Amino acid sequence: MFLIGGAFTALAADLDGSFDDFEGNTIVGWGWDSSLPNTGVPVTVTITNKETGEQVKSFHQPAVTYRSDLEENGIGNGRHGFRINMNWDALADGAYVVEGTVDGKALSNPKTYVKGETAQTTAENNSTEESHEHTGLKSLGFFRTTGYCPCKQCSEGWGRRTSTGSIAKSSHTIAVDPRIIPYGSKVMINGIIYTAEDRGGGVKGNHVDIFFDTHAQTRQHGKQTQEVFLVLG
Ligand SMILES: [Zn+2]
Incomplete structure (x- = not known):
């Protein structure tokens, strides 16, 4: 990305991982500690009901899956991916916030998973159009x-x-x-x-x-x- 100014440099130091898109019942992402580029680090992913704030699920596992796209982009040895199986079917309809931390630092892009019609209706009601x-x-x-x-x-x-x-x-x-x-x-x-x-x-x-x-x-x-x-x- 084309960059101007210094604000970005600070962000770069905090880049520790992110979620990719959901693949069905699999939550996909990556994370690393740039000071330990070839070491796998633990990732924690929590799923919280957006309306009630209740944490409905929590996962803790190492992010050590090899991904060539990570290695090609300078993310250490590339062994920093994670894939977590999440059974969304077991949850009630609604919107869920998926957040993660790697080595204690928050992943940069929390995601929202919407299940069923309820949340859809809510989103539409919020739209002024x-x-x-x-x-x-x-x-x-x-x-x-x-x-x-x-x-x-x-x-x-x-x-x-x-x-x-x-x-x-x-x-x-x-x-x-x-x-x-x-x-x-x-x-x-x-x-x-x-x-x-x-x-x-x-x-x-x-x-x-x-x-x-x-x-x-x-x-x-x-x-x-x-x-x-x-x-x-
Ligand atoms: Zn170009």
């Missing part, structure tokens, strides 16, 4: 969109590592101004659903920077003005 409640999309208006890639020119040595700790993927990762589009938001641009999980010094206000695998694709995207939709629920 009643006319869009059946589409699941809410227009955020027109944004300037640009592209970036893992190259030095675009990302200044960060490669695919994002400010939230996830590994950037094409057709998935966007950098945003989190005051406009909060981290973790799913937004649709030109039919593709992206996740807001990165930021950059040059991304301010109504501006989305879209991650591409190559600089050629980045150049091809250029600068555009595109309508951005928030994906609800």
